Amino acid sequence: MNASRTRALRVSSAALVCSVALLAGCSDSGSSGSGSSGRKETSTTQAAQAAVPAADGDLQSDYQKVVKDVLPSVVQIQAGGDLGSGVVYDDKGHIVTNAHVVGDGKTFKVTTANSENELTATLVYSYPDQDLAVIKLDQVPGGLRAAAFGDSAKVAVGQIVLAMGSPLGLSSSVTQGIVSATGRTVSEGGSGGGTAVTIPNMVQTSAAINPGNSGGALVNLDGQVIGIPTLAATDPTFGDSAAPGIGFAIPASMVKTVAAQIIKNGKVTDSGRAALGITGRTVVDDSHQAAGVAVVDVKSGGAADKAGIEAGDLITELGDTKTPTITALSEALAADRPGQKTSVTYTRDGDVKTVDVTLGEQ
Template identity: 40%
Template sequence: MTSGTQPPQADPGNPQHPEAVPHAPREHGAHEAAAPQEPAPYEAQQAGYEPAQPEPAPYEAPQPGYPPPYESAAPQPGYPSYEPQQAFQQDPAAPPGAPAMAGPAQPQYAPQQTDQSAWWHPAAASDPWRDPGSRAVIETRPAPHAPPPEPLPVRAPRARPALGLVIAVSAVTALIAGTLGAAVGIWATRSGPGDGSFLGAEPQTDRDVSSVAGVVEQIMPSVVTVLTADGGNGSGFIVSDDGYVMTNHHVVVGGGTEPAESLQVLFSDGNVTTAEVIGSDPDSDVAVLRIEGDEHPAMVLADSDQVAVGDPVLAVGAPLGLSSTVTEGIISAIDRPVLTENNNGEVESVMAAIQTDAAINPGNSGGPLTDIAGQVIGINTAIASTAAEGEAGNIGIGFAIPINQAKRIADEIIATGSASHTVLGAELGESELGVGVTLSEIIDGSPADDAGLQDGDVLTSFNGNMVAENTELIALIRKLAPGTVVTVVYERNGEEHSAQVTLEAASD
């Protein structure tokens, strides 16, 4: 069925030998009786073939390029006009609406009228396909028999590229891009002004001062390697521009029992100089050296009371003789009670240490433990070991003297040549695990006596820290300076009490 918006296209068949296609009788509405039926223009005679009585062909619209066989209203100029003179006759015996059965009257050709517009012209008055009142009818005919169309070849579906192929292509693309970038860089280096070098591009040497590399770059000139008399080494760091250096007591003692008078120190730039031993304190394991000059880069000392577990730290020194070594870690614990021994195996110092997992090894002793900004929070002093004999390496447990305590001791050594030691004024008895520290004897006139403590009291808390053993209490007392006021909690006769104690320096 053709669309009503365009003239219906008749099947041209074979334009040289058109054949009339017979149609089965159809019922037409009342409006179809008025539509004239046109016979086929001519019949092709074939040998041995008796043509049947021609049947009127339905109205067919002309196909472009062929002269219309029938024009009812406006003939085309240049083509003969075909006008039927007589319509098909209705059989009187046929019921109303039946198709006409009588043969068509003989057509009579008339001269073509040239004063009317073509029927497909928009201005044609009698165009049946543009006149809504027209009684024109669209007729269809069956399609002629033809061999079935040859099926198209089945196209195999395109396989999606595998993930591995995509990754490989991406890698090759990145490699090509990197190669091109390197080539452009080399070309730019060679084509630009310079010293005539053809290798590499200009290096980037500036670093953010807040980065680890930037911090180390600033503090490294202040860290020295201390060469001991027995052929070993320790570490130290400059704390004043006039050349004072802090280190450990056991570093200046070396393999002996008495501090040396002077030692050699090695700077990070390779220079070596002689340092005078100003003094040392075995109880705190702090010593002070001094080198000549008054323009030395001093390190900044932080407030070690403000550090917290988890803070990042740097340990700098010369472990195993490897000068200017830096390791990084965190603070693992604070106020850890640590005992150190001298070369004779005797307990020499007790400290409430900062524990860290930054790698500390023999040779790091006396070097700085800094925060992430390069400010000193402690002096690297000892490591925990599982070795039964001899020296062991780092197992992730190292200890440092809090810098607040070390600075107080160093100031006293510089000022007087020795250091004072803070005391509570009580003899300690045997401790029971998890109970507290027993004050077996209170010394008359001591800070404990002035606070009202009595023999047999069990101290359970000191300055806000729970205590359960003697070493822990001693370490917390020695950490503080004389004159510090602390709160203690103790038990007496099953009842809990508290008191304010003002610590004092021991009288030797």
């Protein structure tokens, strides 16, 4: 994946209907009644009209304050010839970003919002399963400001948010929108039908997420980072062009969980993600329709191994969820937790079998 491109989520169809309601105050100056009544109505209307710019001004001031407070914590990251964004995590120079921004790189150039000087940074750890990574500045400049991360449980649909990053290489850019949905599970398909990267509990937003925004900040009006922008939707019915107003961010709770483990242990020790312990790929039937997930390899001692699942088996269901593709299986697992008991239905040598499985951890 080219890190300068924000990851794209393929959607089969998307129809967005936006309704804008305009509220207008009016006074019926031609209605019957005394002149004083007419003047009172006019005065009330004028007061209401005067209040509108004041309210707009308050919101504008809120925007400007958030930008002033948070933008210094958002950096531009150059990984080879590709550009992405990152968020300053602490005052020790740790920066959290997307795994697909750092790619296979080990060293990076970082530019802060208030300086054109390039800083150098080194990879601490990349965790592609959650598309998160942490890098560390080799030298911490004075005045480096860590971002404040919000509570994911308080993120609500309709909440106003700002996306900050370096879209198309334009550093320190800001776009505005709302939280469109929460709890989305989205997948970026692997190549050749291989394992997909599936991320649960994503925050959907209408704030523009463009190439280069990956790894930046999705911020509420309290100046708190509530997510890391990661995916932008595309619509294949229009030639895989961008689906405007549909972007996704990794929630702050997961960002903090992963980043804290990486900084403390140098790796992720507790992902909280359920796993079968297999390597699989999507296979198709004679009609070229997805027919299930072929087990390519089984991790010794993993959940599938303990349940008797073997390489060559074709998994078709996890619990009550059909899994015709590796993406479908990944999304079904994303809804479960390690240690949870479920069932796996698979085919072996033409025979359909169902076994109980205690899920492991990814």
